[in-house]
Amino acid sequence: MKVVKPALPSPDKRWKIVDAKMRRFGYQGHALIETLHAVQQSFGYLDEEALRFVVKALHVPPSRVYGVATFYNFFTLKPQGVHTCVVCLGTACYVKGAERVLAAIERAAGIKSGETTPDNQLSLLTVRCIGACAIAPAVVYDGNVSGKQTAEQAVEKLKGYLHNAA
């Protein structure tokens, strides 16, 4: 069977990365999750244009693409802020006071977990467990894990962020 390949949505080079991923799987439906990973890695989030493109390229129904994109916590349909702060709420972090750390960050940044500041500088997220339990509580700032965080340290770190970015 000849695979009919839809045109890339734009000349943006990042689509080539996404396309390469799908090609590796022969544009088969089971490439869906890997493809969405590639899109999110390249563009930061999954927008409607991307989802529609994946629907056509992999020949899967839109309901399935949307279903998968919303089922998994890792995928986000909203653009993220310039910086991200992910607070781990795993058991070990919880026992060591992660909720206090999160509350302090929420207060300082004026947003709740899952939100982005109005100036788009910071997205605050929580995660189930990043496996850094021995150095709990852990917070991931822009992809870098920091262990044994206190509420004060976390807020201090973020001040630096918001300040730097301003």
Next chain:
Amino acid sequence: MLLEELIGIAEKQREVRKQICVRCCMSAGCMSSQSAEVKTALEKAVAERQMGDLIEVRRVGCMGLCGPGPLVSVEPNSLLYEHVTPENAGSIIDALTSAGPIKAERCDPQHPFFTRQTLVVRANGGRIDPERIEDYIEAGGYRALHHVLTEMQPPQAIEAIIKSGLRGRGGAGYPTGLKWATVAKSVGKQKFVVCNGDEGDPGAFMDRSVLESDPHSVIEGMAIAGYAIGADQGFIYVRAEYPLAISRLQVAIRQAKQHGLIGSAIFESTFNFNVDIRIGAGAFVCGEETALMASIEGKRGQPRPRPPFPAESGLWGFPTLINNVETFANIAPIINRGPEWYAGFGTEKSKGTKVFALTGKIQNTGLIEVPMGITIREIVEELGGGAPEGAKLKAVQTGGPSGGCIPAEHFDASIDYESLTQLGSIMGSGGMVVMDDQTNMVEVARFYMQFCMEESCGKCVPCRAGTVQMYHLLAKIAARQATMKDLELLEELCDLVKNTSLCGLGQTAPNPVLSTLRYFRNEYLELLQPAG
């Protein structure tokens, strides 16, 4: 690749080894406290002092004691340093030649935390460079695969695993050899081997550490399984939260392919085996085997009823063997040293060793590997060093959201599948979160219920609706607004959800509530309001 070449690689490694090896942990835990910079500082110190002929600085995987990282060890001098910083790393090199005082903090390698362990799965952790296949080969790697391919028929390999008594380390403890035999007997045009590296249990990081520290041990175990059951394709499903584990696996798979240790005609036999990685996307339920396979197929990770079990109808409907990371990491040692050796550890029904992630309110946090049958007290008090100053231990949580809290009065219980179940908890995958008397048990139950509520995939009603109701009841109790009636309703719901949910997530979601009610009922009662 031939055996001679494998031996050749190992010998060449030994020849180029320097007299002194300074090992620097480069696992996720230590790397979060600058161990990459520490390693650079160590290398710079060696270069500046022109000691490159004598001293080698090696990146290694997890040494276990993750709490006070970064860790640096020196062999053959048996020195261990903790909290090493890029600033004081150079003094470790100076001290080796008495050129200067040691400024880094010493850590006692003779502490029971280390001496009470029995290393099988973690034997290479903290010793070899996980990104160099040569290191793994030098440590005896891929010899088991060679032995199986050249000296054993598939049924004999299965027999060896049965004899070892190994049980699945993913939680349920199903006998591994029996599972292999079932898949081997299933007929199918194709078969698959799947490695479950989803490790969703919060508070557990054994599998992350194995994948980061010794990825080849998992690949070798999978290849042996593939030969035993007649599969030529393997998948490792790793959660996206473990980026370092994923990249180390990618490196390992590439190197194994280059060396012909996976791919076609392995060791010039007729056996072909390939391994691919699939990355999870943050759904706890995907650790459940049928959900995991749906996820590999690119679908929403929702469990389906069993039977049919994956052994008959798994990935794309083909017979599929699914085992946990640690289960696979046990395979090569069992083949190399014999099933009798392995069965020599542990209790009658729980053989071998188990890796635990020791965390929470305890002095020494990190990974330990201990023989089954050890008591909780030995782990907590001897290896773990007991409670932090001024605190009193109250309970140990095992099995995560599917498990329960074991109170201090039962710390003399033996760690094996049956005893833990009897105590109302489970072995689980190996998370062990220690709680002190500051911990509020109703809050703990609420925490886990919130987890299950949010992670419920929503496919079946008892779990989807039941976890929400139980969560609200727990929140109501915690807020001192509930009466005895609410508690009774909670207990009824526990029973209902446990018995009518489709998959393990729902079936075990009530466990944390049930076990805290069993041992800490007073804490619930104190919060209740008189009916009125």
